[in-house]
Amino acid sequence: MRAPQFWRTEGVASRLLSPFGLVYGALTRVRLARKAPRASLPTIVVGGLTAGGDGKTPLVIALAKMLVTEGERPALLTRGYGKRSGRCEPFAVSADDDAATVGDEALLLSRHALAIVGSDRAASAALARELGATLLILDDGLQSRRLSPDLSLLVIDSDYGAGNGRCLPAGPLRAPLEAQIAAADALIVIGAGAAGRRLAASCAKPVFQAQIAPEPKAAKALTGKRVIGFAGIGRPEKFFRSLAETGAEVVAARSFPDHHRFDEFDLAELMALARRHDATLVTTEKDAVRLPPALDSETLPISLAFTEPGALKATLDAALSRARLSRVS
Known part of the structure; x- marks a missing residue:
């Protein structure tokens, strides 16, 4: 889909659609609050604040690269949006796959780490462990709450922010703003736009800055x-x-x-x-x-660079250590 212009600012269309946005927001608020099963592997969940374009997939790739250099073997879990495969899920993406059968994002992820496609996140997590992964990174999963996260990262496009602040279809938010921020352990703000800076400054969560740059x-x-x-x-x-x-x-x-x-x-x-x-x-x-x-x-090609990679690495290390200790005890 193409994001409508009225998602950026308050207008007639957003006001007319606001009742539907309120219903959608109420449903997603309940979903965010529900308990989810815990995977046997440490689980990092990456979610975008809005419906597409926040930078979720570049962040997953950047995290995978960072963790691989630390000796980890991350498995990147995705639903494979746009796939046309009749293959039994979950499955690992291979070098012989193409975007039409597994989805474009799944194919991109597979170039950087083990990528597993499946709508059942628990089954995907089990397959990841069988294939030797040491941790999971969910490309999307904050709002759906299919697996309990050990670390939740909410991605914000600094130029777009929360758009007009309304939930779908009246605005771009995938769940009420305050509910999404409450569910996140930290925010990743991409870019130097004012909207993202204001949003980050208004909430008491750790904030990590990042920039998109061409290769x-x-x-x-x-x-x-x-x-x-x-x-x-x-x-x-x-x-x-x-x-x-x-x-x-x-x-x-x-x-x-x-x-x-x-x-x-x-x-x-x-x-x-x-x-x-x-x-x-x-x-x-x-x-x-x-x-x-x-x-x-x-x-x-583009890549994501963190302003303070050491601080983010320390956060990842601490979360993974806690996750592993909790699974031993």
Whole structure:
């Protein structure tokens, strides 16, 4: 889906939809408060404050990289949004899989650690242990409460914040703001926008700052090039901003809904646009895995960097130590 503009600010549409938002918020508040089973492995849950685009998946990848360097073997649990596989769940993503069968996010996650797809998180956790994982990271799971977390991290896009502050469909929140913050052990604020800073300052939770940055080698290769950016992600404008930061000349940009499946018409339109502007097509890693090899395009990978990685590492280490001690006792 593509986020409507009225999710950003209070308006007629959000007010008309507010009764539905109140019902949705009440239901999710109950879900957040319910007890969930505990996995046999330490469990880190990552949740996005709003419906897409907060930076949840880049955070999961950054955490996995950090923990791998510490000798851990994380398993990344995902529901595989957009998958079309008839395979029995849960299953581990393999190098032979593609985005159409396992989902684009699952495929991206599998490039960094063991990725397991399954709607039953407890079953996925059991499979992770069988496959030698030492801990679990749930890409989404804060609001659904399928597994009890040992550490809950809530991701906030600093430019977007909580949008208009209303729950779906009247606004972008996946649950009432105060309920989500209460359920989180710490906040990860991505970017330097005022909305995220204000939100973080208003709650008594540990806050870790992070920034999205283009991969240096890929960014250097785009410097000075005429490019057309296209993206089917939660907030495409974030990608277009990163593309401009490389020093490329962005002559056009095209947005598609999140997880968009590009058809022949889309591809023909993009190629015609590239010819018309004599420019190179550039997209995100998430979109690239959904594209056919025949499309002549380049990819701009991004990564998440923490302002104080040592402080976050200490928080992770403490949470994992507590989790392991509690499972021994």
